[in-house]
Amino acid sequence: xxxxxxxxxxxxxxxxxxxxxxxxxxxxxxxxxxxxxxxxxxxxxxxxxxxxxxxxxxxxxxxxxxxxxxxxxxxxxxxxxxxxxxxxxxxxxxxxxxxxxxxxxxxxxxxxxxxxxxxxxxxxxxxxxxxxxxxxxxxxxxxxxxx
Numbered sequence: 001x002x003x004x005x006x007x008x009x010x011x012x013x014x015x016x017x018x019x020x021x022x023x024x025x026x027x028x029x030x031x032x033x034x035x036x037x038x039x040x041x042x043x044x045x046x047x048x049x050x051x052x053x054x055x056x057x058x059x060x061x062x063x064x065x066x067x068x069x070x071x072x073x074x075x076x077x078x079x080x081x082x083x084x085x086x087x088x089x090x091x092x093x094x095x096x097x098x099x100x101x102x103x104x105x106x107x108x109x110x111x112x113x114x115x116x117x118x119x120x121x122x123x124x125x126x127x128x129x130x131x132x133x134x135x136x137x138x139x140x141x142x143x144x145x146x147x
Contacts (some may be wrong), residue, residue: 036050037058037059105135
């Protein structure tokens with residue numbers, strides 16, 4: 001027979017691990033949104049930190065991600081700009097993962113059998129014929145857009 005103590009120890013370890021991981025991730029998110037400071041020391045070396053130093057003039061910096069400078073397209077002709085934007089749009093619309101999922105959904109919906117989906121509470125419900133037809137149309141639209 002197992003004692004109550006041996007059964008609760010793994011649960012307690014798991015709970016402590018979960019709490020620790022949550023605190024660590026929360027700290028990372030807070031640090032990512034922090035303001036950083038830039039200053040120069042007496043030797044002219046530039047330093048960065050999360051707290052401004054005492055007695056030294058510093059500048060607050062908000063970190064930027066991605067492309068921070070605007071792109072200059074003035075050297076391109078309007079035809080080149082249109083070609084570049086249309087090819088970029090066409091490439092952005094191609095999504096292999098979405099394509100494959102839509103194809104699988106269309107295959108299942110086109111078989112003609114009963115189709116079920118999970119609900120928020122974890123149980124399942126069967127789709128009506130109208131819902132199946134609507135979902136098949138949505139899958140076909142996704143295939144046309146993403147494949």
